[in-house]
Amino acid sequence: MAGEIRVIPVEGMPEVQNGDDIPALLLEACTGPAELEAGDVLVVTQKIVSKAEGRVVQLEDIVASPLALALSEGTHRDPRHTEAVLQESARIVRNDRGTIISETRHGFICANAGVDASNIPGGSGTVALLPLDSDESARRIRRRVAEAKGLDVAVIISDTFGRPWREGATNVAIGVAGMHALADYRGTPDAYGEMLYTTMIAVADELACAAELVTGKTLGVPVAIVRGYRYPLGDSGSQALVRPAARDLFR
Amino acid sequence: MAGEIRVIPVEGMPEVQNGDDIPALLLEACTGPAELEAGDVLVVTQKIVSKAEGRVVQLEDIVASPLALALSEGTHRDPRHTEAVLQESARIVRNDRGTIISETRHGFICANAGVDASNIPGGSGTVALLPLDSDESARRIRRRVAEAKGLDVAVIISDTFGRPWREGATNVAIGVAGMHALADYRGTPDAYGEMLYTTMIAVADELACAAELVTGKTLGVPVAIVRGYRYPLGDSGSQALVRPAARDLFR
Numbered sequence: 001m002a003g004e005i006r007v008i009p010v011e012g013m014p015e016v017q018n019g020d021d022i023p024a025l026l027l028e029a030c031t032g033p034a035e036l037e038a039g040d041v042l043v044v045t046q047k048i049v050s051k052a053e054g055r056v057v058q059l060e061d062i063v064a065s066p067l068a069l070a071l072s073e074g075t076h077r078d079p080r081h082t083e084a085v086l087q088e089s090a091r092i093v094r095n096d097r098g099t100i101i102s103e104t105r106h107g108f109i110c111a112n113a114g115v116d117a118s119n120i121p122g123g124s125g126t127v128a129l130l131p132l133d134s135d136e137s138a139r140r141i142r143r144r145v146a147e148a149k150g151l152d153v154a155v156i157i158s159d160t161f162g163r164p165w166r167e168g169a170t171n172v173a174i175g176v177a178g179m180h181a182l183a184d185y186r187g188t189p190d191a192y193g194e195m196l197y198t199t200m201i202a203v204a205d206e207l208a209c210a211a212e213l214v215t216g217k218t219l220g221v222p223v224a225i226v227r228g229y230r231y232p233l234g235d236s237g238s239q240a241l242v243r244p245a246a247r248d249l250f251r
Numbered sequence: 252m253a254g255e256i257r258v259i260p261v262e263g264m265p266e267v268q269n270g271d272d273i274p275a276l277l278l279e280a281c282t283g284p285a286e287l288e289a290g291d292v293l294v295v296t297q298k299i300v301s302k303a304e305g306r307v308v309q310l311e312d313i314v315a316s317p318l319a320l321a322l323s324e325g326t327h328r329d330p331r332h333t334e335a336v337l338q339e340s341a342r343i344v345r346n347d348r349g350t351i352i353s354e355t356r357h358g359f360i361c362a363n364a365g366v367d368a369s370n371i372p373g374g375s376g377t378v379a380l381l382p383l384d385s386d387e388s389a390r391r392i393r394r395r396v397a398e399a400k401g402l403d404v405a406v407i408i409s410d411t412f413g414r415p416w417r418e419g420a421t422n423v424a425i426g427v428a429g430m431h432a433l434a435d436y437r438g439t440p441d442a443y444g445e446m447l448y449t450t451m452i453a454v455a456d457e458l459a460c461a462a463e464l465v466t467g468k469t470l471g472v473p474v475a476i477v478r479g480y481r482y483p484l485g486d487s488g489s490q491a492l493v494r495p496a497a498r499d500l501f502r
Contacts, residue, residue, distance in 0.1 A: 004284065005258040005464055033255065094500045101500065109416040118441045118450065160452070164415055164501035165360040166423070167494045168433045168453025170460070182419045183468075190369045191471040199369065199468060201411070202419025209421070209460035213256055213480050217434075217450060220442040229464050243418045249345045249352065250415035250501050 003228050009214040010034045010223035016048040018056065022137075023144030026223060034225055038151045041226040042141065043211035046159040046174060047120065047128055048222045049137045055129040056120060057084055074098060081117065084127050088113035093251065104130060107242040108174060110161045118217075131157065134175030135237040142177040154179035154231050157238075158208035160217075164250065171212035173204035173238055180234030181205075181241050202241055203231065254479050260465040261285045261474035267299040269307065273388075274395030277474060285476055289402045292477040293392065294462035297410040297425060298371065298379055299473045300388050306380040307371060308335055325349060332368065335378050339364035344502065355381060358493035359425060361412045369468075382408065385426030386488040393428040405430035405482050408489075409459035411468075415501065422463035424455035424489055431485030432456075432492050453492055454482060 013029045016022070026044070030036045050056060064072070064079035068086055072079040075098040082100070089102035093109055102113045114130040131137045138155040145153050157175030162168075173181060181204035188199075211224035245251055264280045267273065277295070281287045301307060315323070315330035319337055323330040326349040333351070340353035344360055353364045365381040382388045389406040396404050408426030413419075424432060432455035439450075462475035496502055 003465075004260065005461075007256040007258070007461065009255065096500050097498075099500065160450075165494055165499060166453060166456070166492050168451045168456070168492060170453050170456050172417070185468050188469055190469055199411075200419045201463065201468065202417060202421050203464065205417065205419070205421050206460035206463055209457035210256075210258070210464060212452065212457055213454065213461060213477075214254075217436050217452065218439055218441055226464075241417050241419065243416055247348075248416060249347050249350065 005210070005226060005228040007210050007214050008034050008225040008227060009219075009221045010225060011221060013048070013222055016051045016222075018051060018054045020052040022049060022052045023141045023148075026141060027145065027148050029223065030225070036145060036149060036151055036153060036225070037227065038153065039227075039230070040151075041154045041156060041179070041207050041229060041231060042145070043156045043158050043208060043215075043224045043226060044138075044141065045215055045222045046114075046130060046134070046157055047116075049131050049134070049157055049175075050128045051120065053131050053137065055131055057127055057129060059084075059125050059127065071095065071100065081115065081127055084129065085112045085115045088115050088129055105132070106130070106134065106174065106238065108161070108238075110159075114159060114174075130159070130174065135177065135239070136175075138175035138177035138238075152178065156204055156208055156211075158211060160212070171205075171208035173202075173208045173241060176204045176236065176238045176241075178235065179204070180232040180236045181238060182236065183232045204238070204241065207231075256461070256477060256479040258461050258465050259285050259476040259478060260470075260472045261476060262472060264299070264473055267302045267473075269302060269305045271303040273300060273303045274392045274399075277392060278396065278399050280474065281476070287396060287400060287402055287404060287476070288478060289404065290478075290481070291402075292405045292407060292430070292458050292480060292482060293396070294407045294409050294459060294466075294475045294477060295389075295392065296466055296473045297365075297381060297385070297408055298367075300382050300385070300408055300426075301379045302371065304382050304388065306382055308378055308380060310335075310376050310378065322346065322351065332366065332378055335380065336363045336366045339366055339380055356383070357381070357385065357425065357489065359412070359489075361410075365410060365425075381410070381425065386428065386490070387426075389426035389428035389489075403429065407455055407459055407462075409462060411463070422456075422459040424453075424459045424492060427455045427487065427489045427492075429486065430455070431483040431487045432489060433487065434483045455489070455492060458482070
């Protein structure tokens with residue numbers, strides 16, 4: 001029997017700076033209704049992780065290459081911002097109509113290699129890059145919660161990605177610790193006893209989506225707790241969410 | 252300030268048959284913790300809507316075309332199942348490695364045009380098709396809740412779609428009534444007062460994801476209520492989620 005799930009905003013996170021101890025700030029902010037419990041999923045938006053890990057770059061420190069200059073023509077993007085995108089890209093998947101879709105070092109495919117100028121102080125003069133190892137960022141938070149509170153929680157680092165075919169972006173998991181990112185129903189009978197085959201649900205992405213409903217884009221609430229969800233056990237990291245090229249029809 | 256969101260499973264929906272009155276069954280099942288409140292988002296999985304609307308086909312009533320026979324070779328799919336996929340497709344987007352990605356009559360791009368054999372009685376001898384007009388299916392439920400209870404609720408019909416690049420499927424909205432499917436932050440200042448541009452969030456899809464965490468695939472819980480989310484006002488239908496071909500790099 002399915003139980004109710006709660007999605008709880010974590011209020012009162014301070015402004016995060018380079019070098020800040022995200023786990024310590026989180027543990028301090030998780031009070032009252034956001035007091036952590038075993039089995040919670042702590043969903044942390046990427047931007048504060050990037051800030052704390054020093055993954056913020058001043059455009060004035062970047063020199064745009066000729067390619068970056070060419071790709072920025074006719075777009076709103078500063079060529080130095082484009083240069084940051086190129087430097088964060090392992091592969092350019094599409095470059096058309098002013099948009100750069102690239103594969104990141106983690107294997108994620110997204111617009112601008114996840115390089116983004118929103119919700120960072122300094123406005124258009126600064127850009128945030130994805131964490132170098134977002135699974136390790138998640139594991140670090142999970143470990144610290146276990147040490148400080150003795151609680152077993154899952155941690156997701158989330159970011160906002162667009163997708164082909166459908167308008168609007170949704171949140172996805174770019175870092176996962178303490179759970180399996182996929183619920184695997186292969187070989188499980190459905191409600192009529194028939195075998196479901198090839199049904200894997202990206203529950204880590206669905207958890208990121210649920211959390212986005214309370215963290216939003218403009219609310220200044222960078223963390224949410226999803227409580228009451230019995231997540232699949234394991235420790236797949238976010239790499240379980242990356243489809244191997246050989247099984248992807250849209251590379 | 253963001254408040255807490257609750258995702259509440261609606262237990263006790265009976266087995267749905269062709270011709271059943273889904274709104275009446277829903278109103279009956281929504282009791283106790285699932286008693287409806289104004290502002291709720293009622294998320295109804297596609298399969299029960301298709302069943303009630305007679306969108307279930309017996310394979311024995313289908314004759315496979317030569318194309319369906321050819322496309323089924325080397326796959327697990329019954330050629331008559333493939334024929335149903337072809338008949339539900341407005342366009343084949345990709346056909347490779349046994350997979351058919353097609354565009355439906357609604358403009359959705361998904362595997363097998365949404366034709367699916369899981370969670371219907373009769374097992375592999377029957378397939379379910381998407382509702383002919385899933386927005387109208389959603390509007391009908393919304394109207395009946397307003398008539399019976401005097402409550403203004405939003406309604407989403409959800410289905411499970413795969414996506415390029417990422418492993419695992421997630422739930423999406425294929426029918427939307429009583430809300431705008433997208434939260435539009437264009438021209439809204441972010442937490443630092445900078446303007447967010449080109450940021451639209453597909454909140455109807457995120458709501459479908461949140462609901463999937465309680466409806467699952469094998470739980471026999473086909474409906475969930477998302478409570479406490481202040482959804483964007485409007486009545487865009489699901490068509491707002493369909494990216495026009497001219498703005499899509501992956502057709």
